[in-house]
Amino acid sequence: MKTTASYLRVIGIMTLAFLLMEFTVESGDSWALLKYPVIWAVLGLVFLFAIAVEVISETLKSILFRGLSEEAQERYIASEAYRKENNWFKKTYKKLLAKKPIEKESEIVLDHNYDGIRELDNVLPPWWLYMFYATIIFAVVYMVRYHVFDGIDQEEEYEIAVAEARADIEEYKKTAKDLIDVNTVEILTGKEDVAAGKTIFEANCIACHKVDGGGGIGPNLTDDYWILGGGIKNVFNTISEGGRDGKGMVAWKTDLKPSEMAQVSSYVLSLHGTTPVDPKDPEGDLWIDPNAPVEEVEVKQIDSTKIQIKIEDQPVTGDVVEDE
Numbered sequence: 001m002k003t004t005a006s007y008l009r010v011i012g013i014m015t016l017a018f019l020l021m022e023f024t025v026e027s028g029d030s031w032a033l034l035k036y037p038v039i040w041a042v043l044g045l046v047f048l049f050a051i052a053v054e055v056i057s058e059t060l061k062s063i064l065f066r067g068l069s070e071e072a073q074e075r076y077i078a079s080e081a082y083r084k085e086n087n088w089f090k091k092t093y094k095k096l097l098a099k100k101p102i103e104k105e106s107e108i109v110l111d112h113n114y115d116g117i118r119e120l121d122n123v124l125p126p127w128w129l130y131m132f133y134a135t136i137i138f139a140v141v142y143m144v145r146y147h148v149f150d151g152i153d154q155e156e157e158y159e160i161a162v163a164e165a166r167a168d169i170e171e172y173k174k175t176a177k178d179l180i181d182v183n184t185v186e187i188l189t190g191k192e193d194v195a196a197g198k199t200i201f202e203a204n205c206i207a208c209h210k211v212d213g214g215g216g217i218g219p220n221l222t223d224d225y226w227i228l229g230g231g232i233k234n235v236f237n238t239i240s241e242g243g244r245d246g247k248g249m250v251a252w253k254t255d256l257k258p259s260e261m262a263q264v265s266s267y268v269l270s271l272h273g274t275t276p277v278d279p280k281d282p283e284g285d286l287w288i289d290p291n292a293p294v295e296e297v298e299v300k301q302i303d304s305t306k307i308q309i310k311i312e313d314q315p316v317t318g319d320v321v322e323d324e
């Protein structure tokens with residue numbers, strides 16, 4: 001009996017040591033044990049140590065036991081036996097089973113008898129009964145919570161989880177601004193971002209594009225014409241990857257972070273429509289934003305001299321002028 005307890009203790013200590021290793025050693029998704037084989041050695045040492053402790057304590061006990069007087073030995077054996085019988089686990093286990101010992105079966109035997117086959121009127125095992133009571137309590141709580149007080153159902157739980165995840169993503173984006181690339185970049189209109197863009201522009205770009213974007217070595221950035229395409233995505237791409245070979249516009253992605261390129265792109269676009277002191281002539285093609293809302297234009301001849309144009313339902317009336 002003593003050895004069983006020893007085995008159990010050793011197994012328990014090993015399990016504990018293993019779990020402790022897995023939970024404390026940072027190993028990502030894989031098992032710490034596989035990632036760091038040295039853990040095997042540590043566990044091996046723990047194993048030896050646990051066995052040594054068991055052996056030593058058993059030896060000590062037996063030496064002490066032999067040193068006792070005969071009477072004391074008897075008292076010790078009796079107390080050990082008592083302790084074993086009145087062990088809390090054993091007692092609880094027995095209680096939960098509530099088995100009638102075979103000697104007392106006559107108390108619960110029913111009075112029918114079929115060819116010698118008889119039936120015992122056993123009570124329900126308490127472990128089973130307690131679980132049954134627990135389900136009843138659960139059912140009542142569930143019923144009250146979800147059907148009387150209308151608790152949240154799965155659909156609402158789902159909505160809440162999605163909303164939380166969205167908020168987390170927003171929060172994450174705030175701290176990870178540099179996650180943007182040419183596909184996800186959007187024009188920044190916040191004062192701080194545009195001001196930061198201005199600072200970057202003045203530090204890196206004015207030698208070729210002038211302070212006001214009017215252009216010098218590089219093209220005019222304030223007009224409607226773009227060599228490499230207008231709009232936030234094209235401008236971001238030009239700044240990130242550079243212009244055509246040999247033209248002088250280098251790729252800035254090694255010098256500027258994605259967030260900074262988004263800021264300076266937004267600043268460049270904010271210059272659109274301003275009037276620089278010495279603007280360079282337009283170069284490239286007229287850029288029409290494919291995503292711009294289409295204006296609804298309706299033209300109506302009122303009479304031979306008047307014409308009405310409706311733009312987005314706003315009527316404008318003007319005189320017809322003959323072309324000369």
Ligand code: HEC
Nearest residue numbers: 204205208217218219226227228229238243244247248249
């Ligand atoms: C060494 C001179 C030089 C510097 C510095 C420079 N650029 Fe340019 N940039 C150019 C030239 C030249 C072009 C035209 C490239 C081409 O034709 O392919 C250009 C093109 C551009 C365009 C595209 C214009 C169009 O019409 O499509 C943008 C946007 C732009 N630059 C932004 C910037 C920004 C922002 C900076 C600073 C981070 C900067 N540039 C720094 C010379 C420069």
